[in-house]
Amino acid sequence: MANQVLMPALSPTMTEGTLAKWLVSEGDAVQSGDVIAEIETDKATMELEAVDEGILGKIIVAEGSEGIAVNTPIAVIIEEGEDASAIEVSAPEPVAPATAVAEPAPAAAQPEAQIAAPISEEAYTGSTTSMTVREALRDAMAEEMRTDDTIFLMGEEVAEYQGAYKISQGLLEEFGEKRVIDTPITEHGFTGLSVGAAFGGLRPIVEFMTFNFAMQAMDQLINSAAKTLYMSGGQMGCPAVFRGANGAAAGVAAQHSQCYASWYAHVPGLKVISPYSGEDAKGLLKSAIRDPNPVIFLENEILYGQSFDVPDADDFTIPIGKSKIERSGTDVTLIAYSIMVGVALEAAETLASEGISAEVINLRTLRPLDIDTIVTSIKKTNRVVSVEEGWPVANIGSEIAAITMEHAFDYLDAPVSRVCGEDVPMPYARNLEAAALPNTEKVVTAAKAVCYR
Amino acid sequence: MAKESTKRKASKKTTSENPTASPEELLQHYNDMLLIRRFEEKAGQLYGMGLIAGFCHLYIGQEAVVVGMQAAAKEGDSVVTSYRDHGHMLATGMEAKGVMAELTGRRTGYSKGKGGSMHMFSREKNFFGGHGIVGAQVPIGTGLAFAHKYKEDGGVCMAYFGDGASNQGQVFESFNMAALWKLPVVYVIENNRYGMGTSVKRASSNEELFSRGGAFGIPGVSVDGMDVLAVKEAGAKALEHARSGKGPYILGMQTYRYRGHSMSDPAKYRSREEVSKVRSERDPVDRVRQYILDANAADEDALKKIDADVKAVVSEAAEYAQQSPEPDLSELYTDILVEA
Ligand SMILES: Cc1ncc(C[n+]2csc(CCOP(=O)(O)OP(=O)(O)O)c2C)c(N)n1
Ligand SMILES: [Mg+2]
Numbered sequence: 001m002a003n004q005v006l007m008p009a010l011s012p013t014m015t016e017g018t019l020a021k022w023l024v025s026e027g028d029a030v031q032s033g034d035v036i037a038e039i040e041t042d043k044a045t046m047e048l049e050a051v052d053e054g055i056l057g058k059i060i061v062a063e064g065s066e067g068i069a070v071n072t073p074i075a076v077i078i079e080e081g082e083d084a085s086a087i088e089v090s091a092p093e094p095v096a097p098a099t100a101v102a103e104p105a106p107a108a109a110q111p112e113a114q115i116a117a118p119i120s121e122e123a124y125t126g127s128t129t130s131m132t133v134r135e136a137l138r139d140a141m142a143e144e145m146r147t148d149d150t151i152f153l154m155g156e157e158v159a160e161y162q163g164a165y166k167i168s169q170g171l172l173e174e175f176g177e178k179r180v181i182d183t184p185i186t187e188h189g190f191t192g193l194s195v196g197a198a199f200g201g202l203r204p205i206v207e208f209m210t211f212n213f214a215m216q217a218m219d220q221l222i223n224s225a226a227k228t229l230y231m232s233g234g235q236m237g238c239p240a241v242f243r244g245a246n247g248a249a250a251g252v253a254a255q256h257s258q259c260y261a262s263w264y265a266h267v268p269g270l271k272v273i274s275p276y277s278g279e280d281a282k283g284l285l286k287s288a289i290r291d292p293n294p295v296i297f298l299e300n301e302i303l304y305g306q307s308f309d310v311p312d313a314d315d316f317t318i319p320i321g322k323s324k325i326e327r328s329g330t331d332v333t334l335i336a337y338s339i340m341v342g343v344a345l346e347a348a349e350t351l352a353s354e355g356i357s358a359e360v361i362n363l364r365t366l367r368p369l370d371i372d373t374i375v376t377s378i379k380k381t382n383r384v385v386s387v388e389e390g391w392p393v394a395n396i397g398s399e400i401a402a403i404t405m406e407h408a409f410d411y412l413d414a415p416v417s418r419v420c421g422e423d424v425p426m427p428y429a430r431n432l433e434a435a436a437l438p439n440t441e442k443v444v445t446a447a448k449a450v451c452y453r
Numbered sequence: 454m455a456k457e458s459t460k461r462k463a464s465k466k467t468t469s470e471n472p473t474a475s476p477e478e479l480l481q482h483y484n485d486m487l488l489i490r491r492f493e494e495k496a497g498q499l500y501g502m503g504l505i506a507g508f509c510h511l512y513i514g515q516e517a518v519v520v521g522m523q524a525a526a527k528e529g530d531s532v533v534t535s536y537r538d539h540g541h542m543l544a545t546g547m548e549a550k551g552v553m554a555e556l557t558g559r560r561t562g563y564s565k566g567k568g569g570s571m572h573m574f575s576r577e578k579n580f581f582g583g584h585g586i587v588g589a590q591v592p593i594g595t596g597l598a599f600a601h602k603y604k605e606d607g608g609v610c611m612a613y614f615g616d617g618a619s620n621q622g623q624v625f626e627s628f629n630m631a632a633l634w635k636l637p638v639v640y641v642i643e644n645n646r647y648g649m650g651t652s653v654k655r656a657s658s659n660e661e662l663f664s665r666g667g668a669f670g671i672p673g674v675s676v677d678g679m680d681v682l683a684v685k686e687a688g689a690k691a692l693e694h695a696r697s698g699k700g701p702y703i704l705g706m707q708t709y710r711y712r713g714h715s716m717s718d719p720a721k722y723r724s725r726e727e728v729s730k731v732r733s734e735r736d737p738v739d740r741v742r743q744y745i746l747d748a749n750a751a752d753e754d755a756l757k758k759i760d761a762d763v764k765a766v767v768s769e770a771a772e773y774a775q776q777s778p779e780p781d782l783s784e785l786y787t788d789i790l791v792e793a
Contacts, residue, residue, distance in 0.1 A: 006501060006502060008500070008501030008502075009500065009501055009502070009503045010501075010716060010717055011716065011717030012508070012717065014717075032494065033711065033732065035725065041717070043717065043719075044717075044719040045719055046713075046717070046718075046719050047719070047720070049712075051494050051497065051498050070501075070503055071502055071503060156649070156651070157649055157650050157651065160650060160651075160655075160722060161650035161651070161721075164649065182651055182655060182656075184617070184620040184648075184651075184656040185587045185588070185617045185618065185620055185648055185656070186620050186621055188622050189622060212585075212586070213586065213587070215586075216586070216588075249507070250506060250507060251507030251558075251569065252506075252569070252571075252585075253507065253567075253569040253571060253572055253585070254567075254568075254572065255571065255572065255584070255585035255586055256507075256508070256571075422785060422786070423786075423789075424785055424786060424789055425789070427567040427780075427785060428506070428507070428555075428558050428564070428566060428567055428568055428569030428572070429558035429559070429560075429567060429779055429780045429784075430506060430779070431779045431780065432566065432779075432782070432784060432785050435782055435785050436785060
């Protein structure tokens with residue numbers, strides 16, 4: 001019986017790929033497990049193994065073909081004695097791709113930087129390059145490491161493997177194994193070690209594969225990194241950056257999909273940053289590395305592959321503690337951080353088409369919060385909706401609500417509204433996962449509600 | 454025979470010299486291991502078709518470990534492991550249909566579609582998960598052993614973890630408590646040579662992971678984890694030790710993972726040759742097949758029949774996993790707290 005070989009999904013976020021190379025030819029015998037082709041995904045080149053045994057009857061998709069959608073038939077494996085010429089190529093079965101995650105906000109929705117709040121990028125008139133958030137983060141580390149040799153990068157798979165999410169691509173090659181260090185899977189241990197190294201005069205960048213695993217290191221982050229400066233009467237600070245993916249990824253369920261923003265934002269002694277765009281990623285990570293305090297840097301896996309225009313200059317940085325007005329408006333203020341900025345921008349687009357002018361604030365830093373920008377905007381629009389992936393209880397939106405009460409109570413025309421993750425551990429099933437997360441529609445509904453529309 | 458770690462000699466693989474098993478037992482092992490292999494191949498296929506989301510860690514290559522241990526275990530013993538858990542679930546008798554349906558996120562899955570590949574459980578089969586955080590299952594398994602002892606139910610917990618996990622601090626904290634309180638737990642280290650892309654040599658100062666209980670007085674042996682009979686023999690001894698009140702025991706299973714760490718691993722940290730060498734020289738399924746033929750326990754036709762039966766079970770599971778409906782949206786807010 002003939003078996004079709006389909007273009008496989010080789011990662012949780014892959015929807016198409018390039019068929020780089022066939023390693024077998026028509027007529028070759030294949031065993032299950034044999035590598036038959038090389039496929040390039042957004043992250044890496046992967047080997048495709050045969051799952052059936054037989055003869056490679058026909059190659060349907062030639063090597064070098066790009067943009068082959070997942071599930072497209074690429075070859076047919078037949079049994080010995082079967083006639084290859086009789087093979088009919090049937091259409092692929094329509095199956096939902098694994099990543100039914102809402103297509104993240106297009107970069108195009110990002111307005112021109114000129115609208116931005118008064119921050120240093122305003123003054124930037126130099127050239128920009130379109131690059132992914134992944135590359136922006138790597139460049140930020142590389143540039144800083146070139147200028148200061150006390151900076152080192154430590155974490156699981158950061159060196160030889162080039163990063164589990166390929167953020168540290170090329171760094172081992174450039175900086176060597178003294179400064180780009182693979183650790184055992186011992187988060188509590190290497191976090192404590194990095195705190196010690198920072199006390200000792202170095203500037204560690206610690207990569208958590210994801211922040212879910214930083215929970216193992218929570219004690220060192222809070223009790224050692226955050227509190228020691230205070231306890232030592234200002235003698236001993238901890239100039240370290242703790243960075244990695246935070247928030248929901250796609251289809252990885254409760255233990256790998258959680259937003260920790262409000263946990264860290266609660267802690268005096270830490271600075272907490274959560275970038276959205278490539279420019280945020282680069283400018284803020286550079287500032288974080290230069291900062292003399294422990295900085296928690298919350299990235300987002302789904303954003304890693306998205307491209308944005310990023311300033312080229314080595315000295316381009318974005319100040320910590322300043323938010324950015326991504327889109328100005330007059331009727332309602334949408335306040336978001338990380339991937340939810342994209343959702344808020346989409347919602348603003350929809351609202352605009354219905355006659356509601358929404359201002360979108362990208363918080364960028366969660367501790368200290370940019371109270372000025374938030375309050376000024378609310379005084380203008382008189383309505384506010386916060387948008388985040390975190391759970392509702394004691395989240396960043398709760399803090400925004402409190403700030404609004406304290407600083408702009410008399411300006412409010414409607415109660416503060418919070419759009420956030422549902423109050424449940426992240427479910428695995430695709431439909432439940434989608435229901436558990438905020439989306440454009442939920443933001444639009446909330447914005448209309450506070451506008452009484 | 455297995456080497457006691459206290460001697461701290463070379464970590465040579467230990468293989469049972471004269472494997473003894475009845476023809477029925479051999480055929481059962483073959484069936485159980487093949488079921489895992491075919492199930493995992495099918496899961497890989499469904500992942501490729503976009504029907505399974507997120508991470509999916511296949512157990513291909515390691516089948517002899519869990520099958521050998523289960524063959525030595527008794528009714529009432531408990532099992533806990535990491536996210537590389539499909540094989541453990543099948544070996545503890547959980548149904549292929551329910552496991553596959555969880556992988557596709559359907560309401561008929563073992564966790565009603567809410568847990569996925571890494572988080573599945575069966576109280577009925579004493580299978581306590583399926584844990585996504587590296588090392589977390591080790592203290593949990595130690596606690597299951599605490600409960601066995603407390604309840605005096607005669608059970609032993611088998612806590613499985615990887616070579617990478619063996620460096621986690623909580624593993625050593627568990628060792629200490631288990632030894633201190635003589636808890637009935639067998640720590641099964643599935644040393645498949647890599648934690649993601651990091652080889653044991655690059656992560657562990659002492660590569661003889663089975664000897665790490667030495668500081669706590671916990672005996673440990675190295676076992677050929679590609680030989681189901683060697684596993685069964687060592688497992689029986691370890692379980693007997695724990696059951697008889699002597700406390701924990703460590704088994705260092707020398708095994709190998711054929712596939713990438715998860716589905717999106719380009720596996721550049723090892724050579725193709727390294728993988729093919731293990732497959733051709735040490736494959737655990739081929740090995741038990743050979744035992745069967747050598748012992749004349751069955752002929753090729755009988756084995757073909759097993760192959761076909763296993764394939765049918767797996768196809769049926771895949772079919773079921775695709776036909777079952779998604780969970781109802783109302784499930785989003787169920788199972789968060791038990792109603793008091
Ligand atoms: C605390 C923690 N850190 C990191 C990870 C990411 N991670 C998942 S599996 C893995 C490798 C584990 O290797 P090993 O223990 O040898 O088990 P194997 O995958 O080989 O079965 C890593 C680093 C995690 N899940 N939990
Ligand atoms: Mg391993």
